[in-house]
Amino acid sequence: MAQxxxxxxxxxxxxxxxxxxxxxxxxxxxxxxGITKAELLQxxxxxxxxxxxxxxxxxxIIKAFPHGIQGRPYHRRWLTPQAPAWxxxxxxxxxxAPVVEDAADLLWVVNQDSxxxxxxxxxxxxxxxxxxxxxxxxxxxxxxxRRICEAALVVKEALDRLGVQSWPKTSGxxxxxxxVGIQPRYGFEEVHTWVIAVARVLCEHRxxxxxxxxxxxxxxxxxxxDHNQVGYGRSTASIYSVRPLPQGPVSAPLTWREVxxxxxxxxxxxxxxxxxRLAALGDVAAGLVESRQPLPDx
Amino acid sequence: MPQRAIWKGAISFGMVAIPIKLxxxxxxxxxxFVTLHRACHSRLRQRRYCPQCEADVExxxxxxxxxxxxxxxxxxxxxxxxxxxxxxxxxIEITQFVELSSIDPIYFERTYMLEPDGVGLKPYxxxxxxxxxxxxVAIAKVSLRQKEHLCCLRPFxxxxxxxxxxxxxxxxxxxxxxxxxxxxxxxxxxxxxxNTLIDQLTGPLEIESYHDEYRATLxxxxxxxxxxxQPIAASPAPPTGKVRDLMEALKASIxxxxxxxxxxxxxxxxxxxxxxxxxxxxxxx
Numbered sequence: 001m002a003q004x005x006x007x008x009x010x011x012x013x014x015x016x017x018x019x020x021x022x023x024x025x026x027x028x029x030x031x032x033x034g035i036t037k038a039e040l041l042q043x044x045x046x047x048x049x050x051x052x053x054x055x056x057x058x059x060x061i062i063k064a065f066p067h068g069i070q071g072r073p074y075h076r077r078w079l080t081p082q083a084p085a086w087x088x089x090x091x092x093x094x095x096x097a098p099v100v101e102d103a104a105d106l107l108w109v110v111n112q113d114s115x116x117x118x119x120x121x122x123x124x125x126x127x128x129x130x131x132x133x134x135x136x137x138x139x140x141x142x143x144x145x146r147r148i149c150e151a152a153l154v155v156k157e158a159l160d161r162l163g164v165q166s167w168p169k170t171s172g173x174x175x176x177x178x179x180v181g182i183q184p185r186y187g188f189e190e191v192h193t194w195v196i197a198v199a200r201v202l203c204e205h206r207x208x209x210x211x212x213x214x215x216x217x218x219x220x221x222x223x224x225x226d227h228n229q230v231g232y233g234r235s236t237a238s239i240y241s242v243r244p245l246p247q248g249p250v251s252a253p254l255t256w257r258e259v260x261x262x263x264x265x266x267x268x269x270x271x272x273x274x275x276x277r278l279a280a281l282g283d284v285a286a287g288l289v290e291s292r293q294p295l296p297d298x
Numbered sequence: 299m300p301q302r303a304i305w306k307g308a309i310s311f312g313m314v315a316i317p318i319k320l321x322x323x324x325x326x327x328x329x330x331f332v333t334l335h336r337a338c339h340s341r342l343r344q345r346r347y348c349p350q351c352e353a354d355v356e357x358x359x360x361x362x363x364x365x366x367x368x369x370x371x372x373x374x375x376x377x378x379x380x381x382x383x384x385x386x387x388x389x390i391e392i393t394q395f396v397e398l399s400s401i402d403p404i405y406f407e408r409t410y411m412l413e414p415d416g417v418g419l420k421p422y423x424x425x426x427x428x429x430x431x432x433x434x435v436a437i438a439k440v441s442l443r444q445k446e447h448l449c450c451l452r453p454f455x456x457x458x459x460x461x462x463x464x465x466x467x468x469x470x471x472x473x474x475x476x477x478x479x480x481x482x483x484x485x486x487x488x489x490x491x492x493n494t495l496i497d498q499l500t501g502p503l504e505i506e507s508y509h510d511e512y513r514a515t516l517x518x519x520x521x522x523x524x525x526x527x528q529p530i531a532a533s534p535a536p537p538t539g540k541v542r543d544l545m546e547a548l549k550a551s552i553x554x555x556x557x558x559x560x561x562x563x564x565x566x567x568x569x570x571x572x573x574x575x576x577x578x579x580x581x582x583x
Contacts, residue, residue: 011547013543013544013547015544021546022544022547025547026551026554028555032557034556034559036551036552036555038547038548038551038555039548039552039555040547041548042545042548042552045544045545045548065339066337066340067337067338074338074340082524105522107544156345209551247463276420
């Protein structure tokens with residue numbers, strides 16, 4: 001494991017009018033690929049214009065990899081007194097959770113060795129009512145990626161029939177996520193129940209494809225509809241989040257056309273090529289930011 | 299924040315039951331620390347590890363055990379505790395009254411305040427007034443935290459305080475200590491001088507004038523360290539660059555890292571092979 005250079009100076013930069021302190025930029029976080037913290041920071045800074053609208057106002061759970069992605073990460077929900085006073089936060093009973101509003105806030109979080117971004121599904125102002133619902137499609141070990149794309153399209157079709165628009169993204173690992181922008185007026189329990197209800201219909205409709213059984217051995221050739229990521233204080237790797245895997249894959253928003261084409265591979269989008277894709281296509285999930293759909297009855 | 303009652307029950311006094319709530323009356327203000335990993339300053343977690351099974355153990359899989367001799371245990375299930383005869387469950391049962399001065403302070407364990415609850419108001423103050431007038435304290439038994447305590451009730455300020463007390467067999471004897479009082483002869487002039495000295499230093503107790511100076515100094519040290527960890531807040535030095543410079547600095551840092559890496563690959567250090575991927579497949583959501 002590469003150690004941060006001894007005596008490396010912390011640098012202070014003015015970002016969004018805030019003094020941002022960058023520490024140990026040459027620390028290697030992805031030892032196989034030589035990806036340093038500087039490269040991670042550069043990625044998030046380049047991607048910030050597209051990323052910020054998606055995560056603005058959401059409390060973040062800091063998942064840091066101080067010893068690189070092969071080391072044990074630690075999770076921190078609450079800010080310590082060392083956090084700068086300018087960092088936005090929401091005060092909750094248990095502590096103050098960091099909130100990202102601009103590039104400086106984002107890079108402060110990343111500078112904590114946060115490879116991944118873990119925002120809540122709700123935003124400040126109303127943390128009890130999520131504005132996102134999530135279908136996490138997690139493949140069994142023997143499911144080819146084509147089949148997950150097929151599964152995602154089945155989810156889309158079902159949601160289309162309910163009159164709900166949805167956005168796909170790679171999880172950055174093996175699966176796909178399907179996101180639905182919802183009106184923030186349903187409690188987490190209600191949204192969770194709704195996701196489960198849709199998942200049940202999917203499982204009944206396509207027993208060959210879907211399962212809700214979390215037991216690994218019973219879903220080797222199935223796609224698990226993981227609904228448990230929907231809950232108060234829970235978080236999933238955000239859109240555009242880097243994942244702690246070799247080559248630094250990112251959770252990339254896709255178009256449904258790309259999902260249907262079957263030309264996508266799960267690790268195709270990385271922190272090294274994502275900025276070029278964003279420059280070429282723009283944020284293909286931009287519509288999700290403003291999407292506020294009512295949950296249809298089932 | 300208003301204090302929460304830790305216990306609700308009744309003082310049982312002859313035929314009368316006085317409903318009360320119990321509050322903790324004292325708190326220790328020690329500065330507490332957690333143990334961190336020196337390398338990354340993460341809080342260390344305690345693991346329940348079973349050396350026999352070589353596995354971590356969930357709380358639900360644990361049971362209390364009584365060690366009756368070295369490494370020999372009797373497991374005690376919750377059911378074993380439930381059947382125990384504890385007469386003073388949720389009552390403070392007064393058994394007798396004594397002079398406060400007849401109880402040595404060594405027996406006092408912890409102080410609680412009693413607050414009258416609902417209809418208990420009048421008998422509560424009747425008891426307080428009576429204790430005050432007779433100059434006595436009430437000796438009682440009470441069950442707190444799975445233990446039956448001996449306790450005494452006494453007037454304190456505008457209410458009643460309860461001191462839990464050690465049982466006689468919980469106070470360690472002095473036999474094993476070297477305290478040879480009868481072998482020492484004290485002369486009358488020596489005693490007179492000591493008495494005079496005591497008289498000179500005698501005054502009313504102003505307990506507010508005593509402070510924990512160790513704690514105050516320690517807090518100062520912690521605050522100084524906090525300041526040092528946050529040089530932005532502490533030093534008025536202006537920021538050294540702007541966003542454009544940040545991007546430049548990051549690029550420079552990445553370039554430097556790439557060069558270093560290329561050099562390392564050209565001349566592989568002996569440890570390069572050991573850095574093979576060892577990332578475990580976790581559930582990747």
